[in-house]
Amino acid sequence: MTAPARPRRSDATRAAILRAARERFAADGYERATIRAIAADARIDPSMVMRYYGSKEGLFAAAAEFDLRLPDLTAVPPAQLGETLIRHFLARWEGDETLVALLRAASTNPGAAERMRGIFTDQLAAAVGTFGTGERTTGRRAGLVASQILGLAFTRYIVRLPPMVDAAPEELVSWIAPTLQRYLTGRPEN
Amino acid sequence: MTAPARPRRSDATRAAILRAARERFAADGYERATIRAIAADARIDPSMVMRYYGSKEGLFAAAAEFDLRLPDLTAVPPAQLGETLIRHFLARWEGDETLVALLRAASTNPGAAERMRGIFTDQLAAAVGTFGTGERTTGRRAGLVASQILGLAFTRYIVRLPPMVDAAPEELVSWIAPTLQRYLTGRPEN
DNA sequence: ATTGCGTGTCAACAGGTGTTGGCATACGGT
DNA sequence: ACCGTATGCCAACACCTGTTGACACGCAAT
Numbered sequence: 001m002t003a004p005a006r007p008r009r010s011d012a013t014r015a016a017i018l019r020a021a022r023e024r025f026a027a028d029g030y031e032r033a034t035i036r037a038i039a040a041d042a043r044i045d046p047s048m049v050m051r052y053y054g055s056k057e058g059l060f061a062a063a064a065e066f067d068l069r070l071p072d073l074t075a076v077p078p079a080q081l082g083e084t085l086i087r088h089f090l091a092r093w094e095g096d097e098t099l100v101a102l103l104r105a106a107s108t109n110p111g112a113a114e115r116m117r118g119i120f121t122d123q124l125a126a127a128v129g130t131f132g133t134g135e136r137t138t139g140r141r142a143g144l145v146a147s148q149i150l151g152l153a154f155t156r157y158i159v160r161l162p163p164m165v166d167a168a169p170e171e172l173v174s175w176i177a178p179t180l181q182r183y184l185t186g187r188p189e190n
Numbered sequence: 191m192t193a194p195a196r197p198r199r200s201d202a203t204r205a206a207i208l209r210a211a212r213e214r215f216a217a218d219g220y221e222r223a224t225i226r227a228i229a230a231d232a233r234i235d236p237s238m239v240m241r242y243y244g245s246k247e248g249l250f251a252a253a254a255e256f257d258l259r260l261p262d263l264t265a266v267p268p269a270q271l272g273e274t275l276i277r278h279f280l281a282r283w284e285g286d287e288t289l290v291a292l293l294r295a296a297s298t299n300p301g302a303a304e305r306m307r308g309i310f311t312d313q314l315a316a317a318v319g320t321f322g323t324g325e326r327t328t329g330r331r332a333g334l335v336a337s338q339i340l341g342l343a344f345t346r347y348i349v350r351l352p353p354m355v356d357a358a359p360e361e362l363v364s365w366i367a368p369t370l371q372r373y374l375t376g377r378p379e380n
Numbered sequence: 381a382t383t384g385c386g387t388g389t390c391a392a393c394a395g396g397t398g399t400t401g402g403c404a405t406a407c408g409g410t
Numbered sequence: 411a412c413c414g415t416a417t418g419c420c421a422a423c424a425c426c427t428g429t430t431g432a433c434a435c436g437c438a439a440t
Contacts, residue, residue: 008386008387009386009387009437010386010387010388013387013388028298029221029297029298030298031219031221031222031298032221032298034426034427034428035427035428035429036426036427036428044388044389045388045389045390046428046429047388047389047390047429047430047431048387048388048389050428050429050430051387051388055428055429056427056428056429103297104297104298106348106349107219107293107294107297107298107344107348108218108219108220108221108222108294108297108298113348113349113350116349117349117350117351117352120349120351121351121352125353139352139353140353140357140361140365142353143345143351143352143353143354143357144353144354144365144366146341146345146351146354147338147341147342147344147345147346147351147354148337148338148341148369149341150341150344150345150349151336151337151338151339151340151341151342151344152337152341154297154337154340154341154344155333155336155337155340156337158296158297158303159296159303159306159307159310159340160303160307161307161310161311161333161336161337162307162311162329162333163315163329163330163332163333163334164333164334164336164337167330167333171330175330175334175373176334178372179338179369179372182368182369183365198416198417199407199408199416199417200416200417200418203417203418224396224397224398225397225398225399226396226397226398234418234419235418235419235420236398236399237399237400237401237418237419237420238417238418238419240398240399240400241417241418245398245399246397246398246399
């Protein structure tokens with residue numbers, strides 16, 4: 001039970017730290033993003049980061065808080081599930097660098113990897129389960145969707161493969177939507 | 191023009207360093223894999239690493255040398271291209287941790303990212319171009335294949351999403367082969 | 381006006397990093 | 411048997427890291 005918590009005078013500083021942290025984690029990954037650099041971006045002393053977030057791990061945990069904001073899939077026509085999902089993810093990624101930060105950090109930081117696992121099993125697998133075929137394939141289907149979604153993000157935002165960086169969102173949608181659609185509603189053999 | 195280079199007495203040490211480096215880079219990523227730890231694994235002094243490979247960057251460059259060993263795609267029946275590719279990649283990944291090392295490092299190390307770009311444009315895009323449809327879509331098709339392949343590797347070997355870790359290779363083949371097939375030979379709309 | 385606490389800065393510590401130079405040793409060619 | 415050189419280890423440097431504690435300032439309530 002956290003108290004009503006009347007606004008603290010340092011809320012602006014806290015927010016500045018969090019914003020700078022997300023930028024640095026997204027650009028450099030967990031280990032290369034130093035507390036000193038983050039503090040410099042936020043124009044405060046490194047010790048403030050420690051006071052407000054306890055440790056570097058704590059700062060990352062706060063900065064990597066992320067909600068996929070998946071739409072209600074039961075309200076989507078079953079034949080448009082793939083297109084809906086890929087559109088949603090593309091929009092979500094272009095507008096918020098938190099996921100890129102999480103993605104980069106998850107490669108080397110065990111805690112970040114676990115957080116990513118949590119997001120994609122709790123949020124994605126949960127959403128896939130709502131319209132579920134009733135079978136026990138929900139986890140597998142969600143995992144396959146995650147593999148294509150994360151592969152897109154990895155090649156486009158992390159490794160920056162030219163063909164994937166140059167591609168217009170609409171073109172990516174037209175290619176990838178059928179893939180997700182099959183992972184969600186198709187049968188394994190073709 | 192490198193000389194015939196008669197075998198040096200230190201070849202065993204060089205190989206031990208390289209093997210330890212690949213293990214550490216694969217397990218920990220570029221920044222967490224320390225030269226001291228690698229040297230300890232190889233049971234030699236850290237300074238030897240510097241003498242033989244110049245710097246940590248140089249060591250990584252040597253350790254991340256990788257050949258996808260893609261088969262000749264012109265000899266494959268066009269309808270089996272997707273299955274051939276996913277089978278090849280799965281086998282290649284399970285048997286050699288170099289690609290995992292490269293994948294982990296590419297998330298945070300610019301040099302590793304560029305190396306990965308080189309591999310997937312030179313080797314993969316080149317192979318896709320051999321049986322090419324003649325269009326200018328080769329790069330895009332190769333990029334999409336890379337996105338699914340790397341997404342599979344990322345979720346299975348890096349983040350270790352349970353549904354992807356538990357999946358039997360044959361099941362992954364049956365799901366992903368059609369995806370690659372469509373990326374390679376299909377048309378964008380549907 | 382005074383007290384207390386939240387906010388911020390400064391300096392420093394302890395540990396780990398890549399990297400370097402010097403010194404011993406053992407091998408291989410002559 | 412000799413000598414040059416390759417191989418290996420040791421100690422140290424200079425730097426950067428996360429983290430900590432002491433100290434100054436200013437706001438807010440009494």
